[in-house]
Amino acid sequence: GGAGGIGGGAQPSSNRRNFPAFLWVFRDFFLQLPKNAETGKPYTLDEYMTERILVKSNRRQNDEDDAIIDSLLHDFRSFDVRSIGYPKRGEVPFSTDELSTLDSVPWEEFDDDFRTQVDNTIALSLAKTAPFRLGGDGADDLGPVAHGPLFASWCERVVELVNSEDVIPDIPDMQQRLMQSIADDKVTEAIDSYATQMERWLERCPVYNDDVDGGRDGMVIAADMVSENRIQGEGVAEDKDLERHSLCVLVELCKDLRKEITSERLLDGSMDRVKQRCVQDEHGSILAQLRETNAKRSRESCEAIARKLYMTFRSIVRESDTKMSMKQFEAGAKAVETKYRAIARGPAVSSTADTFLKEQKDADRVFLERVGSINALYKDTLHKKEELDKDVEQKNLMVNELKHSIQQINQQHQQQVEKINRETQDKMKEMTENHSDELNTAIEKQKKEEEKNIAALQEDMNFRLQKVEEDRAAELKRKQEEMEEARKEAEKHLAAEVAAREERLKKEEVAHEQEIKKLLSTADANMRREIMAAEEKRQADKVQFQAELDRKLTDAEKKRAEEVRAREVRLQAEEKRHKEELERVRKELNEKMELQKKKYLEEIDDLEKQCFNSKGCSIQ
Numbered sequence: 001g002g003a004g005g006i007g008g009g010a011q012p013s014s015n016r017r018n019f020p021a022f023l024w025v026f027r028d029f030f031l032q033l034p035k036n037a038e039t040g041k042p043y044t045l046d047e048y049m050t051e052r053i054l055v056k057s058n059r060r061q062n063d064e065d066d067a068i069i070d071s072l073l074h075d076f077r078s079f080d081v082r083s084i085g086y087p088k089r090g091e092v093p094f095s096t097d098e099l100s101t102l103d104s105v106p107w108e109e110f111d112d113d114f115r116t117q118v119d120n121t122i123a124l125s126l127a128k129t130a131p132f133r134l135g136g137d138g139a140d141d142l143g144p145v146a147h148g149p150l151f152a153s154w155c156e157r158v159v160e161l162v163n164s165e166d167v168i169p170d171i172p173d174m175q176q177r178l179m180q181s182i183a184d185d186k187v188t189e190a191i192d193s194y195a196t197q198m199e200r201w202l203e204r205c206p207v208y209n210d211d212v213d214g215g216r217d218g219m220v221i222a223a224d225m226v227s228e229n230r231i232q233g234e235g236v237a238e239d240k241d242l243e244r245h246s247l248c249v250l251v252e253l254c255k256d257l258r259k260e261i262t263s264e265r266l267l268d269g270s271m272d273r274v275k276q277r278c279v280q281d282e283h284g285s286i287l288a289q290l291r292e293t294n295a296k297r298s299r300e301s302c303e304a305i306a307r308k309l310y311m312t313f314r315s316i317v318r319e320s321d322t323k324m325s326m327k328q329f330e331a332g333a334k335a336v337e338t339k340y341r342a343i344a345r346g347p348a349v350s351s352t353a354d355t356f357l358k359e360q361k362d363a364d365r366v367f368l369e370r371v372g373s374i375n376a377l378y379k380d381t382l383h384k385k386e387e388l389d390k391d392v393e394q395k396n397l398m399v400n401e402l403k404h405s406i407q408q409i410n411q412q413h414q415q416q417v418e419k420i421n422r423e424t425q426d427k428m429k430e431m432t433e434n435h436s437d438e439l440n441t442a443i444e445k446q447k448k449e450e451e452k453n454i455a456a457l458q459e460d461m462n463f464r465l466q467k468v469e470e471d472r473a474a475e476l477k478r479k480q481e482e483m484e485e486a487r488k489e490a491e492k493h494l495a496a497e498v499a500a501r502e503e504r505l506k507k508e509e510v511a512h513e514q515e516i517k518k519l520l521s522t523a524d525a526n527m528r529r530e531i532m533a534a535e536e537k538r539q540a541d542k543v544q545f546q547a548e549l550d551r552k553l554t555d556a557e558k559k560r561a562e563e564v565r566a567r568e569v570r571l572q573a574e575e576k577r578h579k580e581e582l583e584r585v586r587k588e589l590n591e592k593m594e595l596q597k598k599k600y601l602e603e604i605d606d607l608e609k610q611c612f613n614s615k616g617c618s619i620q
Helices: 045-053 063-074 112-128 148-163 174-204 239-260 264-280 286-317 326-343 349-434 436-522 525-613
Strands: 022-027 079-084
Touching: 022 112, 045 079, 079 112, 174 239, 174 264, 174 286, 239 264, 239 286, 264 286, 286 326, 286 349, 326 349, 349 436, 349 525, 436 525
Parallel strands: 022 079
Antiparallel strands: none
């Protein structure tokens, strides 16, 4: 369209026939234009530029600048102004990174308004385009006459216009800049207000939940740490409460921005900046920082609460004379975890329960299993010792009975000897009266019979002692074999349990490594470093836990081995004492038999001497 009357009634220049059309396009245009006082309708961009911006009253008092603007308005064949708004994908504006690669975005993904504005601008450009013509001014030639001076003239005007400073005010103008400045201040205030409100709210949050049931569950004083020794710390929020409060604060701030910023374009950009800084940036937003702070506080408070609750329970589990069963332990551990989950707050509740509490429970579970196994072995050994003591006592009774039997036999033998002495004396008297040869023969015969009886008695006594000794040795050997089998069975069972535990640990390690590799394959560099750091820490904790577990297992095995050795020493001492007692009894019996035999021989010798010394015993 023409620009007649523009610039205070200036007439079109004679160059208009020779200059091309001029099209001025504003990209990313978002300014809300004011209304025309005469029509009551909002200005179009073309009207706003020609009637409000490029008029003489809005220019500086400079002839050179006036000449440039007048040439722009009057020398060109036509003067048009168009705008193209901010591109969007549907209703969502493109990000900064996407704007740098718009040429790679498919045309159909742009919003309808943007595509319409671009199509209209291209259509207008094509409509205003006409080829240069050489020479004359024919009626059929619609394009400008192309000759050197005129071409140079309009090129010079365009260059001057482009290079001019403050000749044509920038869009947005001062009003827009003021609105932008106000919007920037409101964005800063909104961000600061969001940070302040969220930090104050987080500080007012409790460290842990103290409005739970504080009763006792039979084994664990669940609320002692709440009532007697309160854990100190900074406020901890639940994730859902943090997100909910953040959303409420952000909604209120956006409502305030809507009241303060009237430009829809500025409002959208301001709210995007506030959202980006407050919540949308996964790593640099205020909400992300608050999440990290809250997670750190939660880890500290959860670990303190878990440690406080479980140490009370552990003091019961690891008493020196504990008689806790595995069922009681599981019930108590479950009660501790239930109370912990009711008291603890924040995102670290589950992770602390799955790591710290689980590790403590596993360690105490292994401890109780080892103690139970050792106690069972100890009870079995004591039972076997009692049986062995009973057997030894029975053997002692048999020895006493044997002593008593030997004593009776000795008495009977003494009686027989006395009877034989009497009979011998009678026979000797009779033989003395009859004949000395017959006496000698009778004495010799009686002597042989006595020796034979003594030898038979001694052989019978030795056989009985040997039989008793063999029975006792066989019984002692059988008991020792049973104890050795029990010890080997206990070691085998313990080794199987250790192997099973190591196998489970290996499987868990493989599964965990696979999960870590899976996470590492999908995580970015920062997350990968965090995962690796967490994995190294977990490995260090695991090594420490394994070393502690091995140490405790080794101590338990050493204690069991020492007790077994002590029992073996006591059994060996008892066996040695029993052997010495049997040997002593055997020696006493042998000595008594020898003394008795010697006494018999002396008496026979005395009888022979008396016989030979008597008067009636002379040989005829």
